[in-house]
Amino acid sequence: MPDYTTELAVMRQMMGSRDGLVVFSERLALVNGIALTDPVALVARLRENKWLHGYCDPALWPALAPHFGADFKVDTTYDRKRVDDYAFGITRAVGAIAETGTIVLNDATTSRRLGALTPWVHIAVVERAKIFSDLPEAVAGLGQDTNVIWVTGPSKTADVEGILIEGVHGPGIQIALVV
């Protein structure tokens, strides 16, 4: 079997000595995702778009609740029957990948697979210290979780005449809240 170093699969001149968060934000923007670092900005954006009803991971809610006003209705239990009611879903990510603007979810860290998938807006809360540089690093960090999913921007298709449409089955808006 041929041997090679993982450097082969790293994009040239992407990271250099740059900060992981800077590269991550820049790359996420390229796939029409949004990186935020301030919960206040997040809440403002949700309000501005009238995305007022959502689901939030119960573990995250105590820290986030003070930023949300009384105009919001946020459930900390996910009800499958109300799939069309949730405008946003807030879940925890286990990490991110700078090179590609990707967030990393797994079964242990993410409260509900559906909570990150069915609402129009998905907000992944990711710790700044857990940003991998590139794909080889992220593969090496897959860990023991039985289901790891990398999410790079909003769900999309180009099946109809090659025209890009976002929000096919999953979120049309993908936000990473880096804390």
Added chain:
Amino acid sequence: MRFQQIDQFAAELKADTRAAVYDGSKKGHEKRTKLLFDEYADPDRLRRIAGEVKQHVVENLDTYLPQVEAKLKANGVIVHWAATAEAANQAVLGIMRARGATKMVKAKTMVSEETELAHFLEKHGMEALETDLGEFIVQIDGDHPSHIVKPIIHKNRREIATSFEKNGLGAYNDDPQTITRRARHFLRHKYLEADVGLTGANFVSAESGRLVLVTNEGNSRFCLAATKCHIAMVGIEKIVPRDYDLALFLNLLARSGTAQELTVYTEFISGPKSPTQPDGPEEMHVIFVDNGRTEVLASDCRDILRCIRCGACLNVCPVYRQASGHAYRSVYPGPVGAVLSPLMMGNKFPQKADLPKASSLCGACHEVCPVNIPIPDLLLRLRNRAKEENVPSPGTPPMGAWAVLASQPTAWRASLFGGKIINYLPTKLLPIPALRAWEAKRSLPAWRGGEFRKWLKTRKGRADFSPPASSRAEAKKAD
């Protein structure tokens, strides 16, 4: 029949379809090239190494497959082996019946296209709904995909809007965004009602037993978030040796397939859901499908088993762009299909022996292949096989006379001189169908037979091109 089947199909293709296929495939190819060459110092090295890794797997499937099986079992996955398409479908049906399941949501998998799983399940009273937007449209239309990554590359928005209207998905509206939203609303409830989610796998790591699944729409993730049972149908050649190799292959697959740096959803699945996770399958089955692959392995074209189904060779192929995918009458169209499809026919090879001939051997498919498959070489081997099995080749001019001339120097020289007559003949009127068809769209260049030989003999600096003295001496000895 005047022509070979694939030529006949291409000749009768609607102009609309040809334009849709041409534009779609060309766009994909150009973006791919830009991405790879902008982002890697030596993109060719990536694909050469990826090719070597996959070739290693293909040559050692006998050790990798048991290794993967053991790993999957240890991860809590139930493993099935299916030698044929029928066996694979029966395995799926058996799993569904054992669970009392009647509803399946399906992500896009080429293996299930091979086995015609959805038709099979419907015949047995099960609902099997395609969830990839393109595949969903193909399903409600009763059509077939014509591209392995872009299944409806041959359709335009008007056709899609018409079939949505016919299938009760709203009044006629051909805005792509409206089409997509309607599919979103219809399908999300279907996922939540389904009992079983079926997917394929893009890669399976022998080291960890992880299945890797890539999509953009999020449909396979939805299948695996909403249902309680996951069935994966996997071709036996999908293995990569280590997790380590996944970064390399994922980089190549997204760029080659859809000119993306990474697909939107890249999922690594090593078993049923974690006990603490409320959503997702409690039961997971992997069905390893042979369906003709071991025959390919035994042939002199086994390199084709490296294929990672990116579709780059379709996008770049001048024949595919003109003929469209349906001309190949197979699940796999384009250059990869021209090799794989006839091979997978087993002893019915002659039925698809026309496919390897529908190529100008320009080599573009080899050049773009992320696993460096020498497709033109394989096409030649299959042409040779067709010749040896005396498969008829309608529409191809007989080459017997050419063979006689080309193997006798005197006759060859005479024909080079005598050919000049073609410059004075009214070729458009000659009763040779192949020539007339050709001349209908092009004009024959003037005959210059013998000019090259003349130039070769009289040119200056001849020594530069002569074979080295030693090999000349050997050639002499051989004489």
